[in-house]
Amino acid sequence: MNILKRFGSFWYHFIVGDDWKVAVGVVIGLAATGYLAHNSHLRVWWLLPALVVTMLSFSLWTAIRKK
Amino acid sequence: MHSALLVLSVFLASIVEGVEALTIVLAIGTTRGWRSTWYGTATAIAVLAIFIAVLGPTLTLIPINVLRVIVGGLLLTFGLQWLRKAILRASGFKPLHDEAAIFEKATAASRKVKHTEQKAVIDDWYAFTIAFKGVLLEGLEVAFIVVTFGANQGSIPLAVVAALAAVLVVVALGLKVHKPLSSVPENSLKFAVGIMLTSFGIFWGSEGVGVHWPGSDAALFGVIFLIAVTALTQVTWLKRRYNRLNAKERLA
Numbered sequence: 001m002n003i004l005k006r007f008g009s010f011w012y013h014f015i016v017g018d019d020w021k022v023a024v025g026v027v028i029g030l031a032a033t034g035y036l037a038h039n040s041h042l043r044v045w046w047l048l049p050a051l052v053v054t055m056l057s058f059s060l061w062t063a064i065r066k067k
Numbered sequence: 068m069h070s071a072l073l074v075l076s077v078f079l080a081s082i083v084e085g086v087e088a089l090t091i092v093l094a095i096g097t098t099r100g101w102r103s104t105w106y107g108t109a110t111a112i113a114v115l116a117i118f119i120a121v122l123g124p125t126l127t128l129i130p131i132n133v134l135r136v137i138v139g140g141l142l143l144t145f146g147l148q149w150l151r152k153a154i155l156r157a158s159g160f161k162p163l164h165d166e167a168a169i170f171e172k173a174t175a176a177s178r179k180v181k182h183t184e185q186k187a188v189i190d191d192w193y194a195f196t197i198a199f200k201g202v203l204l205e206g207l208e209v210a211f212i213v214v215t216f217g218a219n220q221g222s223i224p225l226a227v228v229a230a231l232a233a234v235l236v237v238v239a240l241g242l243k244v245h246k247p248l249s250s251v252p253e254n255s256l257k258f259a260v261g262i263m264l265t266s267f268g269i270f271w272g273s274e275g276v277g278v279h280w281p282g283s284d285a286a287l288f289g290v291i292f293l294i295a296v297t298a299l300t301q302v303t304w305l306k307r308r309y310n311r312l313n314a315k316e317r318l319a
Contacts, residue, residue: 017148026143034276048273
């Protein structure tokens with residue numbers, strides 16, 4: 001494995017960790033919250049906390065399902 | 068009030084990572100000698116200081132809302148990773164971090180490597196490398212938290228002081244007992260830090276993308292409460308499931 005690949009792999013595991021779906025969920029959650037905050041009259045402060053609670057539960061469920 | 072939470076989060080995270088780094092340094096130092104181990108440790112600390120000194124001020128140049136989205140997103144991803152692991156450990160689905168076992172393993176591994184006497188500044192490159200790598204990798208998580216929290220709150224020096232205070236506490240305890248700090252409740256601390264990182268990530272990330280929190284800054288306490296209750300509920304639920312699975316296995 002070349003140095004660049006190892007460097008990338010280190011930072012991937014450092015930031016993203018064991019479940020890449022959580023990182024993708026965070027990006028989607030922030031994007032959706034930002035979109036609704038600027039393009040709707042909804043008060044969307046609750047959206048990201050709700051998504052995080054759902055994501056955490058889902059991630060734990062997939063982790064223990066294999067056991 | 069946010070500054071107090073910042074200091075607490077950085078302090079607790081630094082205690083956890085400090086304990087892990089201390090185990091490696093003690094294992095190498097006691098089996099290979101202290102000279103090269105100290106050089107490796109000091110070099111890693113210098114690299115971490117440069118990382119904070121360069122990245123910290125650079126982050127403060129980014130417009131505050133963009134910074135909050137970036138930092139919020141990173142803290143959220145990072146915090147969920149910590150919290151997920153801590154919940155799995157607390158419920159039994161993942162083994163607890165055992166400093167005594169890690170110490171034994173590192174000690175045994177370093178004894179196997181032949182020591183060749185050298186009359187140089189670094190007389191044992193194995194000790195230097197392992198100590199350097201261990202302190203750098205554990206410290207990088209602390210440096211990351213110091214930089215992101217500090218830049219967002221506009222007080223990197225405060226975050227650095229909190230981290231240094233934790234390191235001094237760990238080093239003082241390590242020098243006193245001269246063995247791994249197994250009695251430090253690492254998982255509980257990781258659990259608490261995971262809750263704080265995730266909550267700050269939600270709060271700052273949402274603010275960065277244009278959300279106005281009801282109650283302004285006080286909303287952070289509501290977010291912390293929500294994440295803490297969620298995490299504790301998950302631990303209770305997973306513990307029950309783990310016990311059920313164990314009982315079934317015993318019967319089978």
